Amino acid sequence: MLNRIIKFSLQNRLIILAAFAFIMVTGTYIASEMDVDVFPDLTAPTVTVLTEAHGMATEEVEKLVSFPVESALNGAPNIRRIRSSSAMGISIVWAEFEWGTDIYKARQIVAEKLATIEGKLPEGVDSPLLAPISSIMGEIMLMSLSSDSIPSMELRTIADWNLRPQLLAIGGVAQVMVIGGDYKEYQVLASPEKMKYYGVSLEELEYAVSSSTHNATGGFINQYGNQYIIQGVGRTSSIQEIGLTLIKQLGSNPIYIDDVAEVKIGAAPKIGDAAVNGKPSVILTLLKQPNANTLKLTERIDATMASIKDQLPNGVALNTHIFRQSNFIKASIDNLQRTLIEGAIFVSIILFFFLWNWRTTAISLIAIPVSLLVTIIVIKLLGFTINTMSLGGMAIAIGALVDDAIIDVENIFKRLRQNTLLPKADREPSIKIIYDASSEIRNSILIATLIIIAAFIPLFFLSGMEGRLLQPLGISFIVAIFTSLLVAVTLTPVLSSYLLINERRLKKQARGSWIERKISYGYRNILQLILKFPRWIIFSSIILFIASLWLITGLGRSFLPEFNEGSLVISVVTPPGTSLDESNKTGRLVEEIMLEMPEVDQTSRRTGRSELDEHAQGVNSSEIDAPFILSGRSESEFLEDVRSKLSLVSGANITIGQPIAHRIDHMLSGTRANIAIKIFGPDLNQLFTLGNKIKREIEEVPGLADLNVDQQIEVPQLRINPNRVMLAKYGIRLGDFMDFIDVAFAGERVGQVYEGQRSFDLVVRYNEKNRNSAEAIENSLIDTPDGQKIPLHYVADVNVAGNPYSVERENVQRKIVVSANVADRDLRSVVNDIQSAISEGITLPENYRIEYGGQFESEERATRMLLLTSVGAIFLIFFFLYMEFKNLKLASIVLINLPLALIGGVFIVYITSGIISIASTIGFISLFGIAARNGILLVSRYQVLQEEGKRLRETIIEGSIDRLNPILMTALTTGLALIPLAMAGGEAGNEIQSPMAVVILG
Incomplete structure (x- = not known):
């Protein structure tokens, strides 16, 4: 099949060039438009259930709210873990689903289960709500409002009603949480003494306050050909008008709200606060929707904030640079792009150094941009983003991308030079030489590429977060490597037919470059020396291998390297x-x-x-x-x-x-x-x-x-324990007693006050002096059915007890x-x-x-799976080796040499970090593939020479020298191209790829 591809390419050279030009243009456009993020989506499918239980103590929240919600969710399909946190007045339940569960399906399952407890939660507890969908990388920005001249309540109101709605209107923003400042509310602070004097009950006050902000509709009338809607307008935003609302008539004297209570605008009890650089501020936390492009979303947020900034009152400072995830993403992507470029430069230098010919160098290098752009196209089609892991796979592959092209172009160039040394009559057409040279090594190239791909297959058996994190790296690496194979059997022969067939240049380099000759000469001498002491070489290798195994037992273990988020x-x-x-x-x-x-x-x-x-x-x-x-x-x-x-x-x-x-x-x-x-x-x-x-x-x-x-x-908790006998004596029902506790001390939201489009809670509670101490609460007045008011301690005991926080x-x-x-x-x-x-x-x-x-759980699980699947990968590699050689002994020789590739990697890890992470483990897996590829190149040449009747020693020397250049070039480009990545482990974005690069380089 590969022969047919090579033949087709050489027969249709312009079509091949046009096809690759189209691919490069398309890939460049897609790369510019693709979503960019720091990591793949690592979020386990999780549905968060929030339930407000106003005023409830922690144990009550746990027993009466969290437990029923958990029980309803238990046994739901695909749920792997349920966690809950109960605190005073709030229950939060996290339902974590199996990896791969569709989040919208998960939310539907949770919603259906919650429907079964509808109406079964205690009175006063809000219905459970599902929190917006977000991710662990969802917190993309913090911004703040601060001022030295504007009150904190006004700052908070600006954040709640000016900034938050406009931010939520931006596509991709999932939630905006505001903290800090004073949350504005309209308050009716009742005086029990005045209520007793005027004979007003708390229930009457509540009803009057509630009705003070209501409108009514009276239908409509038709008059003079027009339709008039009838509306009773009672709603007001004036505290004076609320205060002038009638509670009841006492004889001929009207009793107004402000006769028994203070009506004012005040701050709601605070459950949170915020500061920037130690100064009180209002902070907005922005969460993005899953799969939203963080960089583009940040740009849209900045544009919205720029327009809002001009509308803010004088003296209000808006700071949008407290925390920006985009900074880490940009730094990570920029660092990886730089290491890609630096790696490509290293590859260029190595190729030119060995080939000493800019044309062969250019033909080999063209595989890099083509392979990377095709990889980006495939990543886009698979629905992934450009992130540090997908770019990391390309960065690790950067040196290997030219390997197939190097092997191909080196063989083509060698055969063309040999052809020029023949008499003109015996020379074959250049196109045929190119075809024969490409076909000659096609199996070796294919098998070598398949072996490298096989070495990465274990990545796709990883589950959980480690799978989500590392699989995009494996995909981008494999796609890039496979694309480089296609380039080697299509574009490389075509470009060679245009750039390498000049007879004058071929004659000039007929004996190869002077560097090639010097290296071959030195290597021949070293090889002849080594072959005199084969047992010592084998013994030394075994000793080094045993030493590396001993070192591995002393190396530390971790899951992921530390991130450098700044x-x-x-x-x-x-x-x-x-x-x-x-x-x-x-x-x-x-x-x-x-x-x-x-x-x-x-x-x-x-x-x-x-x-x-x-x-x-x-x-x-x-x-x-x-x-x-x-x-x-x-x-x-x-x-x-x-x-x-x-x-x-x-x-x-x-x-x-x-x-x-x-x-x-x-x-x-x-x-x-x-x-x-x-x-x-x-x-x-x-x-x-x-x-x-x-x-x-x-x-x-x-x-x-x-x-x-x-x-x-x-x-400490202030407990008000009702005395049921005394309650009965005064005719107070237990439910009315509990309602009194809720309203008098916590406050009851009885309506909304509207200021234009803004709405604020209207709350009734006792004034501060009647609820700011245990003594004040004991002596506060409670209503009886006959219209009297009695001190609370007549019907209840107030004491201090402990309650879980x-x-x-x-x-x-x-x-x-x-x-x-x-x-x-x-x-x-x-x-x-x-x-x-x-x-x-x-x-x-x-x-x-x-x-x-x-x-460490993920590290254990991932290591166990990688080791297990690596055994299968080794069998697959052996299968490919046998396919190449059709000889069990030769395949075994290459396979037995693979563990020796560990030696350098183990020693360099020991010298540097001393820790094997999952990233390092993947580096070792990659080494197997690289070592196997080099073994194929060498042993396949030995096999050809043996078939020609050469003696063993002559076969080894001649075959090794013949394959020296391509093996050195592929090994050096694969290894040295990773130097920038290995050296940049401390930079953002390189944390995971750098340990891999260090191992491969070793």
């Missing part, structure tokens, strides 16, 4: 029960420390949560984003300094990570840390005790950083998590030491168990 995410958690003001103070202290670092010039802080947040963070939790630019020291030194200075902050658990890495950890284990030790059991206090025991047991393990225990402890569950079991990051040591060794320490030092009570989660 931004830190610092989680600061103060003890549960800490007020928002105290959390703000701690957060400001951390910001001040970070701003003193020369690498950091800006910080942003979000404390607590926004109203639409998918995390049940209390006001004791802060998240600080700190972009940094390294100057004068390495990232590890910088992080060590950060951890050292932040360790001085007392009374807070501090965890340091990076935005995307943080989210990957959270997706894998439900915790934003490298390692999660999950303790399951029924009692929260016992779980917390076990968590602290484990923390003490493992805190001396080398390499552990940011060691924390979930703060699921009891916090939050309850975390996984698969319907309570859990607590001990989390940690890893610094200056490999992940696998740290996990092994942790497991040993816990098994030796911790005895679990009955009904309690421990599970380990984190990146």
Whole structure:
């Protein structure tokens, strides 16, 4: 078949040239229009269910809201894990589906299951809502509003009603969460004393306030040929008019709302706050929809913000550069593109050095752009994006892309030169020489390419996040390599027929370049020397191989290398029960420390949560984003300094990570840390005790950083326990008593006040002095059915008790998590030491168990699968070798030599990082393919010479020298083209590909 392709190409040269020109133009256009992202979509299909349970205590939320939702979802098809977080007034349930499940199907399944509990949740609990679809790379931008002259309430209103709607209108924006400032609401603050004086009940006040903002419709009338709609206009945005609304008539005296309550515009109770560089601000967090192009979406957001900026009041500063994921994407793509170009330059230099002919060099190099552009076309057709992994596959392949063309053009050039040395009468036509030369090595080229592809097949057996991450790399590598084969059997012969048939030039280089002759001469001498001591060479190889195996046992293990995102995410958690003001103070202290670092010039802080947040963070939790630019020291030194200075902050658990890495950890284990030790059991206090025991047991393990225990402890709670006998004495029903607690102290939203298109809650509650202390609550007045008011302590006991701050569950079991990051040591060794320490030092009570989660699980699973499937790949490689040689002995010789390719890779990993990651493992797999290809080139030539009757020694020397040039060129282009990638491991975008390049280079 390949012969026919070569023949067709040479017979239709202009068609081939036109076809490849079309491919290059099409590929260039598609490349300019394709979506660009930092990674492939790594998000596990997850549906988040949010349920607001206003005023409910944590255990009530867990029992009455989270548990029914979890129970409804349990057993749904394709669900692999259900997690929940219950806190005061909020329940969040995450339903994680099997990889590959369509997210819209998953949402439909969840919606159907939630329909079964419709109406079964307690009164006052909102219906469960599905959070918008997003991804772990969904948080694409943070922006802030700040001002020294405008009140925080006005800033928050601008963010909620000017910025947020316009941002949500941009295609690709999934959610905009606003935090900070004061959330505006219209408040009716009742005075129990005045209500008692005027004989007004809380229920009467509620009804009057509710009716103060209602309109009514009276149908329509027809008069004088016109239709008039009848409307009663009661709705108002004036606090004076609301205050003048009648509650009831007392004799001849009207009782108005403002007779018994203060009507004002005020700030809603805060559940979160924000700051930029330590100064109070309003922060907007933008989440993108899955598959949205981050770079193009960022451009659209910038354009919208530019138009909005001019409409903002004087004195309001809009900062859209707090955090931008696009910066990391641009840096990653730019770095990879640069390494691609630098690799191509290395390839060009090597080719010209060996061939000493710009025409042969150009013919070989044309395979690079053609193969890369075809790869981009295929990636587009498969629905992938251009990202660091797909580009990384091309970068690793850059040297190998010219290998097939090198072998082909080198053989063509050699045969053409040999033809010119013959008498004119004996010479064959150049086209025939080109055809014969290409056909002569077609099988070797095909089998060599198939073997390299076979070496990458194990990647496609990876599941989960590791599969999502690495498969695009494998696809782009395989497509590029296979395309280079097609170039070698089509375009290379055609270009050779145009550029290499000049007789004068061929005669001039008939004996090859002087470099070729010098290398061949030196290699012949070395080969003759080596063949005198075959046993010593074999023995030395075995010793080196054994040494490399011994070194492997001492190498560390990790899943992925550290990303270089250029931004830190610092989680600061103060003890549960800490007020928002105290959390703000701690957060400001951390910001001040970070701003003193020369690498950091800006910080942003979000404390607590926004109203639409998918995390049940209390006001004791802060998240600080700190972009940094390294100057004068390495990232590890910088992080060590950060951890050292932040360790001085007392009374807070501090965890340091990076935005995307943080989210990957959270997706894998439900915790934003490298390692999660999950303790399951029924009692929260016992779980917390076990968590602290484990923390003490493992805190001396080398390499552990940011060691924390979930703060699921009891916090003070003011409990109002009704005395049923006394309630009955005064005729107060229990339901009315509970409604009173809700309205008087938490507040009841009874309507909306509209200011143009803006709407604000209208809330009724007792005034501040009647609800700001336990004593004030005890003495607050409650209505009785006969119109009297009595102190609350007549019918209830008010006391302080403990209540869990939050309850975390996984698969319907309570859990607590001990989390940690890893610094200056490999992940696998740290996990092994942790497991040993816990098994030796911790005895679990009955009904309690421990599970380990984190990146190491993916590393174990991926390594196991790669090793298993690599055995199959080796059998496939052996099959291809046998197809090439039709000789079991020759195929076995090549296969036996493959493990020797490990030697250099193992030694260079030992010298550099000392850690084998999944990326390094893939590098070793690639080495098998490269080594097998070189073995084919060599042994296939030996086979030809043996068939010609040459003696063994003569066959080895002559065959090795004959194949020296192509083998050296292919090995050097494959290896040295990776030098830029191997050297740039510390740059954004190269973190995963660089360890592969290091191994292959070794």
